[in-house]
Amino acid sequence: MKKFQTLLLFLSVFVLLALTLVFFFDYPWLLFLREAISSSLLSVCPHFSSEILKIPCESLPSFMRGMSVTVMLTLCLLFVGFALAVPVTLGQLYGPAPVRWLMSAYEKFFRAIPILVLLIFFAFSLKINLPAFLSAVIVFGLHSAAYQSQIFRGTIQSISVGQIAAARAIGMTRLQAIRHIVLPQAFRLAIPAWSNEYSSVLKDTAFAFTVGLVELNQTGVQVANYSRQLFIIFFTIAIIYLILTLVGTRLLESLEERVRIPGLTVHQGAAHGHG
Amino acid sequence: MAMANEFLLRIENLHKRFGQEEVLKGVSLHLKPGETKAIIGPSGTGKSTLLRCINRLNDPDQGRIWLGSTEITAPTVDLNKIRQQIGFVFQDFNLFQHLNALDNVRLGLLKVKNMTKDQATDLAMHELRRVGLEHKASAYPSQLSGGQQQRVSIARALAMEPKLMLFDEPTSALDPELIGEVLRVMKTLAEEGMTMLIVTHELGFARSVCDEIVFMEKGYIVEEGLPEQLFNNPKQPRTQEFLSKLSELYGENQA
Numbered sequence: 001m002k003k004f005q006t007l008l009l010f011l012s013v014f015v016l017l018a019l020t021l022v023f024f025f026d027y028p029w030l031l032f033l034r035e036a037i038s039s040s041l042l043s044v045c046p047h048f049s050s051e052i053l054k055i056p057c058e059s060l061p062s063f064m065r066g067m068s069v070t071v072m073l074t075l076c077l078l079f080v081g082f083a084l085a086v087p088v089t090l091g092q093l094y095g096p097a098p099v100r101w102l103m104s105a106y107e108k109f110f111r112a113i114p115i116l117v118l119l120i121f122f123a124f125s126l127k128i129n130l131p132a133f134l135s136a137v138i139v140f141g142l143h144s145a146a147y148q149s150q151i152f153r154g155t156i157q158s159i160s161v162g163q164i165a166a167a168r169a170i171g172m173t174r175l176q177a178i179r180h181i182v183l184p185q186a187f188r189l190a191i192p193a194w195s196n197e198y199s200s201v202l203k204d205t206a207f208a209f210t211v212g213l214v215e216l217n218q219t220g221v222q223v224a225n226y227s228r229q230l231f232i233i234f235f236t237i238a239i240i241y242l243i244l245t246l247v248g249t250r251l252l253e254s255l256e257e258r259v260r261i262p263g264l265t266v267h268q269g270a271a272h273g274h275g
Numbered sequence: 276m277a278m279a280n281e282f283l284l285r286i287e288n289l290h291k292r293f294g295q296e297e298v299l300k301g302v303s304l305h306l307k308p309g310e311t312k313a314i315i316g317p318s319g320t321g322k323s324t325l326l327r328c329i330n331r332l333n334d335p336d337q338g339r340i341w342l343g344s345t346e347i348t349a350p351t352v353d354l355n356k357i358r359q360q361i362g363f364v365f366q367d368f369n370l371f372q373h374l375n376a377l378d379n380v381r382l383g384l385l386k387v388k389n390m391t392k393d394q395a396t397d398l399a400m401h402e403l404r405r406v407g408l409e410h411k412a413s414a415y416p417s418q419l420s421g422g423q424q425q426r427v428s429i430a431r432a433l434a435m436e437p438k439l440m441l442f443d444e445p446t447s448a449l450d451p452e453l454i455g456e457v458l459r460v461m462k463t464l465a466e467e468g469m470t471m472l473i474v475t476h477e478l479g480f481a482r483s484v485c486d487e488i489v490f491m492e493k494g495y496i497v498e499e500g501l502p503e504q505l506f507n508n509p510k511q512p513r514t515q516e517f518l519s520k521l522s523e524l525y526g527e528n529q530a
Contacts, residue, residue, distance in 0.1 A: 162365060162367060163369060163371065163372070165332055166365060166369035166428075166431075168332065168358065169330060169332065169361075169362075170359065170363075170383035170387060170431065170435055171357075171358040171359035171383065171387040172355070172383065172386060172387055180386060181371055181373075185372060185373045188373065261372060261415055262415045262417075263414075263417035
């Protein structure tokens with residue numbers, strides 16, 4: 001049963017990623033694949049007489065395109081956010097006073113301002129002419145880095161100071177101690193909170209329309225503009241967000257199990273660890 | 276200088292202050308190669324701080340420390356080199372929680388001594404065998420008893436092939452029935468000629484294994500001497516008082 005669930009999970013991750021790649025990039029051979037998938041999606045849709053089901057069925061290829069943008073943006077922003085959050089956290093915790101101050105200021109600034117304001121400010125006030133997707137990745141990435149840095153700060157501070165002392169005592173440098181002792185433990189502890197960040201930014205990406213990006217939600221708006229079947233269109237979109245959230249968080253849960261330190265973390269249902 | 280060669284560890288007039296409180300008020304201590312000394316005394320008298328100053332986990336404010344002919348307290352000293360030569364065993368073990376016993380012992384060899392994986396594994400297994408835990412090589416810290424964890428942490432320190440071993444109350448966090456296995460490992464080490472400085476409340480162990488006992492109180496070394504002399508015939512009234520308090524608590528044959 002457990003094996004079957006894992007298989008199902010990896011299969012859905014694979015399908016979602018494959019769809020994302022196919023519908024996101026405009027390479028000629030991918031366009032061909034996209035056509036094939038779209039027409040097979042449409043052919044399995046029966047030809048309903050009722051408008052209600054016809055519209056979302058016919059729009060499925062558009063929704064796939066929108067979903068691919070949402071997924072790609074989420075993955076990129078999480079990656080950028082992670083890559084920035086780690087040095088921000090380390091600077092904030094271990095850096096000399098000016099670095100600590102700078103990192104705190106960064107983190108406070110980006111957590112204080114709504115993502116919508118940041119996006120509009122970046123796109124229209126700064127007048128930086130970047131492709132919409134790139135703009136979105138930068139703004140969302142900077143925003144998420146601030147939040148992720150606090151996730152890591154929390155888990156790093158929960159590691160006992162004795163761990164670093166022990167590492168230093170065998171002659172490790174501070175950096176080695178952080179790299180080999182602190183971070184591997186802190187990252188493990190960060191997965192549950194990080195999964196929260198994933199499901200939160202996934203839905204935040206709906207704001208990317210402000211920089212001109214047609215992601216999943218905006219696709220719905222466009223389809224609704226000519227079909228006027230608001231309920232069924234946004235119901236379909238809600239289902240797609242639900243699937244993305246469930247698959248992503250389940251994937252992180254499975255990662256959490258995989259890297260769990262034997263004997264240390266309390267298993268579900270067993271309130272008593274030993275030791 | 277003849278002095279420098281005679282002693283493996285030389286501490287001269289060490290002072291350490293935490294905020295308003297002066298924890299060490301001028302401590303001097305000498306250890307010859309192969310010698311084992313125990314530091315005893317009431318809690319909060321700077322015993323642990325003294326040990327932590329020796330491998331510079333705490334920085335002393337004043338005074339000098341030499342390991343052989345190298346001055347540990349010199350501003351230019353390479354601390355990471357020095358620390359490899361000084362094994363440190365913590366009261367609460369501080370095993371790396373995310374690594375199994377073998378990796379705990381092996382990590383320093385791989386990352387600090389840059390050994391190959393095979394060399395490091397061989398040496399780490401040898402050290403685990405020395406503390407009687409080769410069969411627990413793949414166990415994680417939280418799967419081990421306190422006594423086993425402390426033995427792994429001793430193996431981790433020994434693997435770096437230190438000249439000097441510092442023990443900071445190595446059995447204080449252990450259940451009574453687990454203390455013996457750790458003390459046995461330490462006793463063997465002492466017999467093999469390791470130079471050791473041990474902060475402990477195990478007076479029976481100190482008496483039977485150590486060459487000399489150091490009694491510390493309130494940041495000073497009050498008295499230092501051979502175990503028989505210090506336990507049976509202490510010169511200072513404070514030493515007498517401390518020992519009689521402990522023997523009331525544990526019974527005569529413990530102290």
